[in-house]
Each structure stands twice: as structure tokens, then as C-alpha cells.
Amino acid sequence: MSKSYKLPEKKKVDLKDIDPKDTGRFSNKEEVVQAVKELELELQQLQEKLAASKEHAVLFVFQGMDCSGKDGVIKKVFAGLHPQGISAHSFKTPTEEEARHDFLWRAHVAVPxxxxxxxxxxxxxxxxxxxRIHGTVKSEEAKERFKHINHFEALLADSRVKVVKIFLHISKQFQLEKLISRIEDPKKNWKFDPSDLKERKSWKQYSEIYEELFEKCSKAAPWYVVPSDNRWYRNYAVLRIAVDALRSLDLKDPAARPELQPFLEELKKEEA
Known part of the structure; x- marks a missing residue:
């Protein structure tokens, strides 16, 4: 399933051609309940193998318009994993210290x-x-940064860090409904930021830049565009992509350590 949302390398993509309401072969949430349980268990098992082997790392990158559900999908998909084996990082406006370094510095220090x-x-x-939207970086400079990003992702791949980039694709109407609900529901007021309305006015420009990123920054780490108007399907699709990503590493069970046998014999003597 996840391969159907994997974008082709270095190909022009039009987000209007991808239906944000798509739910694959499923028609409702109940149809994926069992599959989700099985995938969650497999993801936990794969995480254990990953931690035991220490031969690979996995970095999941989530991008999307405001209200696309980045926080929600991270919480839903990765909640069952052992907390000592996973970290989450939110990238907001750079701090004063971060701004004094190159633009990739704060990301590199957070690589697993x-x-x-x-x-x-x-x-x-x-x-x-x-x-680019706010005009703090010119398009020419941004395109130079594309090269640095490609080199950075190639470096991670060479260092056995698998990068999985996921764009949560929502419709403009879906975002509108979410923004309205954040104001109407007092319990959701804390989620609303007036700046979201300003960003919404740049929807077309954001879409065009994302399409450029999909094309220009896909060599070492491909992009996935996940339809996200239906939260239940978004969660299932991302979970499946995550499991497929770890499966692709061909992780093995930890090898037996014969040198531990003397300790076992000592413990059994104590038990006797």
C-alpha cells in the first residue's frame, strides 16, 4: 500500500492530482482496525530489532500545511514504541543560538x-x-540550499540513517473547517494561532514550493504524499509506511552470545 503514495524520483508532481480524501481500498475506519493492531505490534518488534542491532537508524520527517495533523499522527503512530528508543523534535522559529549556525545545524544534532x-x-x-514565503530567503538562495539538503540526506544514507519524508496532504476546505472548530470549541482554542490565517492566504504558493521540493529533493530520500482529510486513514497509511521502512532494513534477531554461558551456570548454581 505505501508504495502507491511514494513519489517518483525527480519527477514533477501536481498536488491537485492527488485526492486528499482518498482512503485506498477502504471505506470506513472499522475496516482497518485489525490491520492497525497487527502493524502496531510489528512496529514494536521491529524497533526492538533495530535497537538490538545498532546497525541502522530511522528518521521520519513530517511536513504539511497547518491543520494537516502532524502532532496527531506522530502521537497515534509512534505511541506504542519504547520511549528510550525514539525521540521527537519540533522545528519552530530558530532560537538565537540556532540562527548563528548554518541552517542544517539544528537538524543534524537531532539526527538519531x-x-x-x-x-x-x-x-x-x-x-x-x-x-521563501516570508521573503527572508530569496528563491536563488533557497535553490542553493536544495543542494545542501540533498548532500545532507545522502550523508545520512551513507551513515545508515534511513530518512522517510512524509507530506500530509489535506484540502483547503478541510483546513478551513479545522480552523473554525478551533475557535468554536473552547477546548481547542489553545490550538488556534491568528498567524494561521495569514499563512492560509499563501496556500497556492506553499503548494507550488512543496511541488518543487518533491521534484528537486528526492534523490537520497524519496517523498510520500499521504491523503489526510480522513484522520483514520492518514494514521493507517503512515503506520504502514513506517513498518515498510523498518522492514526494508532487513533487521535480524539479536545473535546468541555463547560467552554468556558461564554466567548462566553461575546463576543456576545460586538458584539451586
């Missing part, structure tokens, strides 16, 4: 060590996305 999983809520891609 071998045996670990890391999740980026937004990422270094903001440095060629929102910066």
Missing part, C-alpha cells in the same frame, strides 16, 4: 544514533519553504 528512531515535526525543509 544507530539503533534509534527520530521523528521531526516540520524540519530543515522549513528553511526553504516558509522562509
Amino acid at each position: 544514533a544507530l539503533g534509534q528512531i527520530a521523528v521531526f515535526n516540520r524540519s530543515y525543509y522549513e528553511e526553504v519553504l516558509i522562509t
Whole structure:
């Protein structure tokens, strides 16, 4: 299933051709309940193998328009994993210290060590996305940054860090409904930021830049575009992509350690 949302390398993509309401072969949430349980268990087992081998790391990068559900999908998909083996990082406006370094510095320090999983809520891609929208980085400079991003992702791949980039694709109408609900529901007021309305006015520009990123930054780490108007399907699709990503590493069960036998014999003597 996940392969159907994997974008072709270096090919022009039009987001209007991808239906944000798509739910694959499923028609309702109940149809994926059992599959989700099985995938969650497999993801836990794969994480254990990843941690035991310490031969690979996995970095999940989530991008998307405001209200696309980055926080929600991270919480749903990765909640069952052992907390010592996973970290989550949210990339907001750079701090004063971060701004004094190169644009990839704060991302690089958060890259997972071998045996670990890391999740980026937004990422270094903001440095060629929102910066262009707001005019703090010119398009010419942004395109130079594309090269650095490609080299960075190639470096990670060579260092056995698998990068999985997921764009949560929602419709403009879906975003509108979510923004309205955040104001109407007092319990959701904390989620509303007036700046979201300003960003919404740049929807077309954001879409065009994302399409450029999909084409220009896909060599070492391909993009997945996941239809996200239906939360239940979004969660299932991302979970399946995550499991497929770890499966692709061909992780093995930890090898037996014969040198531990003397300790076993000592413990059994004590038990007797």
C-alpha cells in the first residue's frame, strides 16, 4: 500500500492530482482496525530489532500545511514504541543560538544514533519553504540550499540513517473547517494561532514550493504524499509506511552470545 503514495524520483508532481480524501481500498475506519493492531505490534518488534542491532537508524520527517495533523499522527503512530528508543523534535522559529549556525545545524544534532528512531515535526525543509514565503530567503538562495539538503540526506544514507519524508496532504476546505472548530470549541482554542490565517492566504504558493521540493529533493530520500482529510486513514497509511521502512532494513534477531554461558551456570548454581 505505501508504495502507491511514494513519489517518483525527480519527477514533477501536481498536488491537485492527488485526492486528499482518498482512503485506498477502504471505506470506513472499522475496516482497518485489525490491520492497525497487527502493524502496531510489528512496529514494536521491529524497533526492538533495530535497537538490538545498532546497525541502522530511522528518521521520519513530517511536513504539511497547518491543520494537516502532524502532532496527531506522530502521537497515534509512534505511541506504542519504547520511549528510550525514539525521540521527537519540533522545528519552530530558530532560537538565537540556532540562527548563528548554518541552517542544517539544528537538524543534524537531532539526527538519531544507530539503533534509534527520530521523528521531526516540520524540519530543515522549513528553511526553504516558509522562509521563501516570508521573503527572508530569496528563491536563488533557497535553490542553493536544495543542494545542501540533498548532500545532507545522502550523508545520512551513507551513515545508515534511513530518512522517510512524509507530506500530509489535506484540502483547503478541510483546513478551513479545522480552523473554525478551533475557535468554536473552547477546548481547542489553545490550538488556534491568528498567524494561521495569514499563512492560509499563501496556500497556492506553499503548494507550488512543496511541488518543487518533491521534484528537486528526492534523490537520497524519496517523498510520500499521504491523503489526510480522513484522520483514520492518514494514521493507517503512515503506520504502514513506517513498518515498510523498518522492514526494508532487513533487521535480524539479536545473535546468541555463547560467552554468556558461564554466567548462566553461575546463576543456576545460586538458584539451586
